[in-house]
Amino acid sequence: AGILNFCANNYLGLSSHPEVIRAGVETLEQFGAGLSSVRFICGTQSIHKDLEEKIARFHQREDAILYASCFDANAGLFEVLLTPEDAVLSDELNHASIIDGIRLCKANKYRYKHMDMQDLEAKLQEAQKHRLRLVATDGAFSMDGDIAPLREICRLAEKYGALVFVDECHATGFLGPNGRGTDELLGVMDKVTIINSTLGKALGGAAGGYTTGPKPLVDLLRQRSRPYLFSNSLPPAVVGCASKVLDLLMESNAIAQSMAAKTQRFRSKMTAAGFTISGQDHPICPVMLGDARLASVMADDMLSRGIYVIGFSYPVVPKGKARIRVQISAVHSDEDIDRCVEAFVEVGRKHGALP
Ligand code: PLP
Numbered sequence: 444a445g446i447l448n449f450c451a452n453n454y455l456g457l458s459s460h461p462e463v464i465r466a467g468v469e470t471l472e473q474f475g476a477g478l479s480s481v482r483f484i485c486g487t488q489s490i491h492k493d494l495e496e497k498i499a500r501f502h503q504r505e506d507a508i509l510y511a512s513c514f515d516a517n518a519g520l521f522e523v524l525l526t527p528e529d530a531v532l533s534d535e536l537n538h539a540s541i542i543d544g545i546r547l548c549k550a551n552k553y554r555y556k557h558m559d560m561q562d563l564e565a566k567l568q569e570a571q572k573h574r575l576r577l578v579a580t581d582g583a584f585s586m587d588g589d590i591a592p593l594r595e596i597c598r599l600a601e602k603y604g605a606l607v608f609v610d611e612c613h614a615t616g617f618l619g620p621n622g623r624g625t626d627e628l629l630g631v632m633d634k635v636t637i638i639n640s641t642l643g644k645a646l647g648g649a650a651g652g653y654t655t656g657p658k659p660l661v662d663l664l665r666q667r668s669r670p671y672l673f674s675n676s677l678p679p680a681v682v683g684c685a686s687k688v689l690d691l692l693m694e695s696n697a698i699a700q701s702m703a704a705k706t707q708r709f710r711s712k713m714t715a716a717g718f719t720i721s722g723q724d725h726p727i728c729p730v731m732l733g734d735a736r737l738a739s740v741m742a743d744d745m746l747s748r749g750i751y752v753i754g755f756s757y758p759v760v761p762k763g764k765a766r767i768r769v770q771i772s773a774v775h776s777d778e779d780i781d782r783c784v785e786a787f788v789e790v791g792r793k794h795g796a797l798p
């Protein structure tokens with residue numbers, strides 16, 4: 444019956460969408476395999492400019508700049524934006540690439556407890572002495588499937604005169620009524636200043652990342668951001684696929700909308716079966732098991748039942764918090780989801796994770 448993949452970031456199933464594949468092939472044929480150049484030398488084609496314009500329109504921001512990955516977008520942002528007179532306040536569970544990007548800048552660094560608004564406020568008060576403050580958070584956290592409290596973050600940012608930066612890798616394309624992301628879901632699209640996201644997950648799954656936000660910031664990044672200046676331009680086929688994905692998402696919100704009910708089905712069935720699922724209303728559904736060996740043997744047994752999932756344990760997650768991270772996709776049918784739940788119940792009983 445084949446193996447069902449429940450561990451990809453292919454949230455909308457668009458990596459195998461026929462129109463996306465066709466767009467990639469056509470762009471490859473028309474624009475070539477690659478540019479053999481960074482953007483500012485001879486690595487910019489009309490399709491790169493078009494995609495940047497589309498990304499900005501999708502997020503309702505002024506402008507956008509492409510990178511080879513979101514890792515690069517995160518590595519290239521903070522150093523350009525922040526000086527030693529400024530401060531950055533970062534959630535302690537932010538993605539490694541945000542942490543690395545912050546390491547590269549000379550701003551004063553504050554780390555607030557995960558999604559703890561009291562702690563963020565205390566750190567914002569401490570940071571008042573600096574010239575400029577930037578709060579940095581993931582929109583959705585990939586290990587726990589929890590969603591940043593952006594409304595409260597934006598309220599505090601307003602109160603203490605801070606900018607807000609959100610990494611939307613696990614939100615772009617499917618969170619919010621039109622799939623614009625966490626800021627749309629929580630009604631703060633006009634309050635989040637800068638968004639970084641990836642083309643390598645819901646938006647086709649190939650590669651590429653970007654920053655979108657105020658035009659003067661994007662202009663500055665084009666002049667100064669090191670991963671942009673010193674790394675090759677995105678290959679045309681990748682640009683063609685991502686561009687088609689954005690067309691599909693902007694034509695109708697049906698694809699983005701198809702996600703929520705699937706997520707809800709998995710989460711409620713698993714909870715009813717007795718499992719603990721971390722996070723809320725997000726297609727990242729970590730099945731919390733605690734023990735690393737249990738997570739690993741259960742994942743192996745799931746595969747023998749045709750369900751592809753992976754156990755996560757220390758150092759990827761804290762000790763004692765091992766889990767199997769299930770990721771739901773809009774292309775999973777209800778039957779696929781039920782098959783996955785049934786396999787979890789069988790395997791969970793066999794290994795003592797369920798009574
Ligand atoms: N930010 C977050 C939250 C991620 O989960 C990832 C990918 O794992 C990245 C950034 C990096 O994205 P990319 O694969 O485009 O470099």
